[in-house]
Amino acid sequence: MGGPLPLGEPAPADGALPPGTVIDAHTDFGVYLHVPFCRVRCGYCDFNTYTSDELRGARQDQYADVLLEEIALARRVLAAAAPPRPASTAFFGGGTPTLLPPGDLARMLDGVRDAFGLADDAEVTVEANPDTVTDAVAAELAAAGVTRLSVGMQSAVPHVLAALDRTHSPANVANSVAAARRAGLAVSVDLIYGAPGESLADWTTSLEAALALESDHISAYALIIEDGTKLARQIRRGEVPAPDDDLQADMYETADRMLGAAGFEWYEVSNWARTPAQRSRHNLAYWRGSDWWGFGPGAHSHIAGTRWWNVKHPSAYALRLAGGESPSAGRERPGAEARLLERVLLESRIRDGLPVDALDGRGRRAVAGLVADGLVDGREAVHGRVVLTLPGRLLADSVVRALTP
Known part of the structure; x- marks a missing residue:
């Protein structure tokens, strides 16, 4: 039945997005x-x-x-x-x-x-x-x-x-x-x-x-x-x-x-x-951090920087909707440091890689050492992207730690 839901602020009963949310029409x-x-x-x-x-x-x-x-x-x-x-x-x-x-x-x-x-x-x-x-x-x-x-x-x-x-x-x-x-x-x-x-x-x-x-x-x-x-x-x-x-x-x-x-x-x-x-x-x-809506009990969603998650049990999910309420259990809007960590964690895992200029100063300085250790592709780094080598894929978590605050 899965682990506990994340902590976060209460989600509104009508499911409305936070005031001032701006959705990019070009985001998938x-x-x-x-x-x-x-x-x-x-x-x-x-x-x-x-x-x-x-x-x-x-x-x-x-x-x-x-x-x-x-x-x-x-x-x-x-x-x-x-x-x-x-x-x-x-x-x-x-x-x-x-x-x-x-x-x-x-x-x-x-x-x-x-x-x-x-x-x-x-x-x-x-x-x-x-x-x-x-x-x-x-x-x-x-x-x-x-x-x-x-x-x-x-x-x-x-x-x-x-x-x-x-x-x-x-x-x-x-x-x-x-x-x-x-x-x-x-x-x-x-x-x-x-x-x-x-x-x-x-x-x-x-x-x-x-x-x-x-x-x-x-x-x-x-x-x-x-x-x-x-x-x-x-x-x-x-x-x-x-x-x-x-x-x-x-x-x-x-x-x-x-x-x-x-x-x-x-x-x-x-x-x-x-x-x-x-x-x-x-x-x-x-x-890549695009927008999605997750439907169903326990599903997670992300729209324009806001994340939320539904109640877990199918009966609780059904009861919320039957009462005309959103099934959301909570939500959050991560700050800049959390967004950077998440971006590095996710984009460094894909072959297209992570732009070096998305990193903070400490992360950019760490790239050369990761290339020297054989964990990041040197040619890709020269062209401004962090792309994992095969050893780097095996040690992806260590690479993320090196690239983030």
């Missing part, structure tokens, strides 16, 4: 639609998701109608602040969005289209568990305007899937990717490395399997142990080993080497695409 606008339902809670997961046993006072078959109420609220709030901007990206995340009928996802997307419009070339992504994708599901999603399916593969090795509490089989991944292809959808697959008992040979097997799917995009994330999860408790009790940092570094280097040899190019520390056009535009908007 995206929408995130959170579907908080899962059949099974994976042992490593810290997302705001719920199984049927954990839900009280919330129904999956009513969820689309509830979320449409927040879309209507967003339309009123944004119309009062600036001329409408069509959404350039939409992303259904979770949870498992494909646990809902495709018609419900289509109605939510229609709500976005009616409220804001969708750009002609909008990227519309749906995350999916391989167990939930059939030819009929993929065809309905494509007909609704979805352009891209993100498949939660995680691993191709059965004992690794079991360690992660994943319920699908490796064969289901190939079947879901094939169904998406037949429907004309672009495909991304997600992998996780460093699970208990996973060897470098296991990881290589998963990478080979992912490449054999001939997807357009591959994400590879190091397993992180989050407090409060089943896996954290198992590690604390000594039932399974904690991830090995050195092994995870070897796994990352193996991924970068194998994906690069297959024609993929890294564009963010954990993401590779065959071409620039196949990068996740929605995620790039996060990393």
